[in-house]
Amino acid sequence: MTNTVTIVLAAGKGMRLGGPKALLLWPGSPGQKRPLAIAHAEARLAAESSRVVVVARKPIVQALIPFVRPGLDLLVSDADDELGPAGSIATAVQRVAANDRVLVCPVDTLPARASTTAALLGALGADGAPPLATRPRYGGRAGHPVALQGRALDRYRQPNPPPLRDHLHVLGGDLRDVDVDDADVLVDINTPAEAMRYLRAPPTFLGD
Numbered sequence: 001m002t003n004t005v006t007i008v009l010a011a012g013k014g015m016r017l018g019g020p021k022a023l024l025l026w027p028g029s030p031g032q033k034r035p036l037a038i039a040h041a042e043a044r045l046a047a048e049s050s051r052v053v054v055v056a057r058k059p060i061v062q063a064l065i066p067f068v069r070p071g072l073d074l075l076v077s078d079a080d081d082e083l084g085p086a087g088s089i090a091t092a093v094q095r096v097a098a099n100d101r102v103l104v105c106p107v108d109t110l111p112a113r114a115s116t117t118a119a120l121l122g123a124l125g126a127d128g129a130p131p132l133a134t135r136p137r138y139g140g141r142a143g144h145p146v147a148l149q150g151r152a153l154d155r156y157r158q159p160n161p162p163p164l165r166d167h168l169h170v171l172g173g174d175l176r177d178v179d180v181d182d183a184d185v186l187v188d189i190n191t192p193a194e195a196m197r198y199l200r201a202p203p204t205f206l207g208d
Helices: 036-046 058-067 085-093 114-123 150-157 163-172 192-199
Strands: 002-010 025-027 032-035 051-056 072-076 101-106 133-140 144-147 177-179
Touching: 002 036, 002 085, 025 036, 025 177, 032 058, 036 051, 036 058, 036 072, 036 101, 036 114, 051 058, 051 085, 058 072, 072 085, 085 150, 085 163, 101 114, 101 150, 114 133, 114 144, 114 177, 133 163, 144 150, 150 163, 163 177
Parallel strands: 002 051, 002 101, 051 072, 133 177
Antiparallel strands: 025 032, 101 144, 133 144
């Protein structure tokens, strides 16, 4: 049986945003907010994923423990800062099997629409057949999340893992861009102004 596993990359410091991106409070059910990392996890568990692995630094993981639910794993990253998100992927691949389908979601993006992830996974090959990875494209620009066959992440089991962008470039013809009607795939939330565009208020963080 093929499972879909989501990796949420949440180990960044969020210096430009004013706090950890993983802990940015994000709208949920009426009157309630939860951290953005958890918003990603909830969206994926409600759609296509049987399991979500949130990779973060230890203090962030400790803050997120109250939000753990079946299917949601928190994983502490001890990777060198200079590796960036590649270090988080390398931390998470221990939870990924070769025949899994994997969605890689940077935490500073918007939680993906179910229709977008369905298009990415629907275009993904299986059992090593191409494409090994798919990426959403809107208006000629590539975005997030990225879908991959589990075996396509084997490079992250080796020393000096590359940035995901570089890894996708190496895949060459085994990567397919999938055109989607979803401009949100291009969104990165890196500054308070960008957060306010979606929150309609200054950003606040869990523990503030």
